[in-house]
Amino acid sequence: MIEAFQFDFMRNALAAGLLASVICGIMGTLVVVNRIVFLSGGIAHAAYGGIGLAFYFNWPYLPSTIGFSLFAAMVMAAISHAVKHRADTIIGVIWALGMAFGIILIDMTPGYNVDLMSYLFGSILTVPRSDLLIMAVVGVVMTTLVVYYYQDLLAMSYDEEFAQIRGVPVKKLYFGLIGMLAVTIVLVIQVVGLILVIALLTIPPFIVEKYANSLVQMMVASSLLGAVFTVTGLWFSYRYNLTSGASIIMVSGIVFLISLAVDKIRGAAQKGSA
Template sequence: MIEALQFEFMQNALMAGLLASVICGIMGTLVVVNRIVFLSGGIAHAAYGGIGLAFYMGWPYLVGTLGFSLTAAMVMAAVTIKAKHRADTIIGVLWAVGMAVGIILIDLKPGYNVDLMSYLFGSILTVPDRDLWIMVGMGIFILVMVVTYYTDLLALSYDEEFARIRGVPVTALYFMLIGMLAVTVVMVIQVVGLILVIALLTIPPFIMEGYARSMLTMMVGSSLLGVLFTVSGLWISYSFDLTSGASIILVAGVFFFLNLFVQRRLSTRKRPSLAVTREKTQAFDPQRS
């Protein structure tokens, strides 16, 4: 890995991966706690429409994709608030329409061939300095917003009614949360692609949820796990000439299933045996006394 870091593209890739890991650890925690994984998937796939729009109009990738994703995210947020019983259906439609728009706009761009695989599975090794600095700016923005509204986000995540009683502007805060999620998705698409973005957002927080005792601890632990997955995936990708985004998610997936196995073993050990349970039941049963 030290040898690989001699190359500028690997330095940019590592920096982009670290930024995405920290932001995904923070935002992924909010996604998992608020149970909006499906909504984040809708934003990720609708973002493909922004990719097509950016290429068709000749705009920078991040500018076009961010605008389109924010618009789609706000529509999805409004739907989940106004029509919760139909939210999954409408999000699924926006998910599909966004991808279709992106593909058609790319097809309509004359004389231009786009490597679709780089956006489906990530192109972390080709992140330019310009996009890297934009990612730094977006990451700082998200971090500042989360720190500023941490207490309100905590109340919203665990008890919406309690948050309203406290005077928290729940609706405005929810729209802000979905907007930050859209920014995060646009950042992470370059790292692992839009198909795998949900894995990087959800796997580290899911693992940490079983060990963390506070949302802050969960955010920090998820960020560290994301860094571990990203660095390990990049090393595997460089060593074996594999797709970087898929390698990162494969490492995360291995840890995910190992965690499930460990948790299952621990729960089995803590659970009393059937014989012990029957013995205790008989001992406290007055009819058997």
């Protein structure tokens, strides 16, 4: 492993992976406890529409992708807030439409073909330093916001009605959370790919949720676990010459399954002793 880090690209990949782990650990905790995993998937896929717009109209890449994702995210947030019981269906529709819209726009863009695979799995091994800087800035801004609004976010996630009675601006906070989610998802996708973002948003928070006693603990533990997955996955990818993003996800998935099995065994043992 050590000798792998003689290479610049491996050092950058590691830094990108660790930054993604921390960002996804914090956002993922909020995603999991607010049960908006599906909505996050919707944002991540619909973002492809923004990429299509950027290519077709030759607009700058980041602003148009972020703008389009924010728009799609706000529509999904409005719907999921207003008609909760139909939210998943509408999100599914926007999910598919955004992606198809992007693909058709890219079809119609003469002479250019964006690689869909790199959108899905990213190219963590070719991350430029500038992207690392963007991720670091996003990470710091996001962490600051989460720390400042921590009590409000906690109350809203746990008991929305009670939070509202206590004067928490629940609606604004919810839209703010989704907006922040959209921005971070787009930026992190750029670096590590859509599939890895979804995996890092969901798997570590899910595993640590039952052991954590507070949201902070869950955020910190998710970030650490994500970092462990990233490092292990990168090592496998380097050692056996495998796709890095997919390796990281496989490691996460295996630990996820082990944690499920451990729960089952512990549950059975408790029942047996009771």
